[in-house]
Amino acid sequence: MNQQRLQLTWYNKDKVLIPTETGKYGYKWVEPSDPRYCETHTLVMDEYVQGEQSHKSEEYQYSEYADLEPQTDNLLVHGESGDVLEALTRVPELAEKYVGNVKLVYIDPPFNTAQTFASYEDNLEHSIWLTMMRDRLLHLKRLLSDDGSIWVHLDTVENHRMRMLLDEVFGASNFVAEIVWGKADTSRNDAKQFSEDQDYIYVYSKAEGWRPNKLPRTAAQNSIYGSPDGDKTPWLAKPGHAPGAATHQGMVYAIQSPFTGELLYPPIGGCWRLGQEKMFNALSEWASYKLENLNDDSKRAEICGVSPESVRKNVPAIILAEDIDEAKRHANLRLNQPWPEVFFINNGSRIQIKGYLPSGGTTPRTIWGFRDVGSNRNSKAEIKALFPGKDPFSTPKPERLLQRIIHLATNPGDMVLDCFAGSGTTAAVAQKMGRRWVTCELLNSTFEEFTLPRLIKVVDGSDKGGISQTEGERIEAEGVVLPEGVNPDDAFSFNTILNKVLSANEELKKSTVVKELKKLTKTKKSKTKINWRGGGGFQVAHLSKECFDYDDSFGRVLLTESATGSTLVKSIAANLGFRMIPDHFTSPFDARRGDMYLKVVEGIVDDNVIDSIVGKLEEGKRIVIAGTMVMDGAREHLRKISKGSRVVAVPDDVFRYAKGGAR
Structure with a gap:
């Protein structure tokens, strides 16, 4: 019997969307085979922006990020x-570089459906968004x-639907x-x-087994670790037991205390934290010590919450192998050295474990x-500092x-992608952290006023905000060694509070004890x-114009006014899966795919044109001739003189489409 997978369904799920107007949000439904959806656009490369890394100064200290090599292999695209x-996935030159090579995708869709699709019915607006x-x-x-991951940033409008959609695309596992x-x-007092x-940020991996990087430990986190026994590695005390007696019955047994001779068991429902060995x-x-079976199944069964008959048998206890007086003497002597990982408290009546400071x-x-x-307040301040007098984004991201997301999901040199650039925060932070990046922005006003200028500021080093620099940390003054468990922030807070308490008491201010406390x-x-x-650089690009359209009145695919010259050639190559031959190569052909060449002809393809093109073809190679007008008999003529070659009529043979489905 076939099992049905749980799926999210919505209006027109079997259809796709195309923009209703270039450079703006607004979409309409079409069939998946519609050329306006299927057409692969190419990227038109514009200027390359480059900056220089500044020299170091004695005035500052520098983090490890400041010593990373600034990345130059970055891409900023203006387009939908x-x-x-x-x-990126279909143009051969781009697909080779990007498909399967992006380590982190972070997206923060820059619209709330209730605002962007306000003219649609509620069920339709969510369907468009999905x-x-x-x-x-x-x-x-x-x-x-x-080994990559995707991080999707949402508010409460679509987060529940997106979770199901991510399950469907990436797999719930x-x-x-x-x-x-x-x-x-x-808090917002204007909230109704x-x-x-x-x-909410949903994190999904491309494959099972993905692991994030660790976060750096803070001084406050480390301050709870100490070394009261003189151990060279700081530690904190953890209970000697952990939950899970029922499933870890082999870790439920007696341990005899060397201080009292008492048999110590884990509490009800607990087992010893470490393996018996x-x-x-x-x-x-x-x-x-020695291992010895005490025949204590009833006691162990009680702790495990099972019957004596079903408890695991033959689990030995850890029992003293010497008399209690000798054991106590040895144990007391051992107290004067750094203790073992397992130690005793409460005069030997409880067991604890050392939890060492993680490295x-x-x-x-x-x-x-x-x-x-x-x-949000921080991120708005960052944007205002970069663009004084402007406040275009209601919810920018700090x-x-x-920085935290990129740190957890990538390493220096890895590639980060954000297809909703907005003000360019993702790319800016990725550049500052030594990662490569790809990003794009639809709205021309946002691209020209914010995304591009911001990233220029990043590479030329004039962006001093955000994570570009960190205020000095609170550290111990010269000659001061803070007491164990007290970090510099704690000490500063203590002094601040102490000064407030003493502000109205001049006598206490002069106290030698107070002065000594402040000094310590x-x-x-x-x-x-x-x-x-600063430093590094990025390529600016934009999407090529549409070459294919569909005319409802004629019921057929047409070429647009832009479908001419190199725009048409590159579009045909991309849509047929050919790689363009670089300009610096002298070749009579436009593109290549294996041993197959492509030649695009704007005009008539007849026998004479075919003979001229084939005459330049190397032996053993084949050709695809794409023409905007193909004469009768041309296809048969090419097949006769060049086996495996073919003629493609543009646009009919590129997109064979009629309303209602493919022909």
């Missing part, structure tokens, strides 16, 4: 995201590398996390019901507060938010840290 993504996003997600999946970003640093504090080796540093960073959590990654907790600010010194 769906067409840009199709170009169709548009589905088609882009399919392209983005192809562009992602096998590749869902990684739902991240909640606390975007608001204050609730002041909405959060956005590891526990035995650590305990043997306190005294001499490889910290695992990211799914709730991100504005204090850690910035707020650079620190993108004195801190200072370190130098400003520079993370970005």
Whole structure:
């Protein structure tokens, strides 16, 4: 019996969308075979923008980012995201470079359907949004590398529908996390019901087994670790037991204390945190131990929550192999050295485990507060600093938010893609972090006023905001060693509060104890840290104009006014899957695919034209001749003189389409 997969369905799901007007949001439904949807646009390369990395100065300190080689292999495209993504996946020259090579996709669709599609019925507006996003997600999946991930940023309007759509495209098994970003640093008193504090970011991997990078550990996180026993590695105490007795019955047994001789068991429902071999080796540093079966199935069954008959049998206890007095003497002597990983508290009546300070960073959590990654207010301030007097974006994203995402999902040199550029935050942060990037923007006003100028500021080094530099950190003053467990921020807060308490008491201010406390907790600010010194560059491009259209009155595909010269040649090559032959190669042909060449003819293709073209063909090679007018008999003539070659009539043989479906 075939099992039916759970799917999200919507109005016109079997159809696709094309823009109703170039450079603006607005779409209409067409059949998937409509040439206005199927046509692959090429990219027209414009200027290349390049900057120089500034020299270092003694005035500042520099982070590891500041020493990364600025990336030069970046692409900024002005054009509709769906067409840009199709170009990246279908134009052979671009597909070779980008398909399967993007490590991170971050998208923040720059519209709320209730605003963008206000003239549509509610069910239709969501259908348009879902169709548009589905088609882009399919392209983005192809562009992602096998070890890549996609991060989709949404508010509450479409997040539940998007989750189902992502399940459908990427597979529910590749869902990684739902991240909640606390975007608001204050409540909104103008909210009618609730002041909405959060956005959502859905993370999916291209394939199962994806792992994020670790986050750097903060001083506050490290301050909870200490070394009361003199261990060279700081640690914190963790309970010796963990949940899971029922499923880990082999880790439920007695341990005899070397201090009291008491048999210690995990609590009801708990098991020892470490495997028995590891526990035995650590305990043997306190005294001499042996494994012995105590026939305590009833006690172990009670802890595991099962019957004595069903509890795992023959699990030995860890018992002292020497008398209690000798064991206690050895254990007390061991107290004067750094303790083993397993140790005793409460006069030997409880077991704990050392949790050592991690060396490889910290695992990211799914709730991100504005204090850690910035707020909407921060991001608006960043845009205003870059573009004084302008405030075009209602919900820009702070650079620190993108910094965390890019850090978790990529390494220097990896490629980052954002097909909804907006003000260009993703590309700006990627450049500052030594990543390559690709981004595009539909709206000309946004592209010319914000995206392009912002990225120019990044590479020329005039963008000093966002993550470009970090204020100096609070550090210990010279000659000060803070007490264990107290970090510089704690010390600064302590001094600040102390000064407030003493502000009205002149007598206490003069106290030698107070002065000594201030001296012991004195801190200072370190130098400003520079993370970005400019440099690198990017290619600016735009989408080629449409070469194919469909005329309802004629019921056929037509060429547009733009379908001429190199625009037509490149369009035919892209849509037939040919790679353009570079201009610096002297060739009578336009493009190539394996041993097949392409020649585009604007005009009549007859026997004489065919003979002239074939006469330049190397032996063993074939040719596709694409002409805007093909004479009767031309196809047969080419087949006779060049086996495997063919004639293509433009546009009819490129897009064979009639309303209602393909012919």
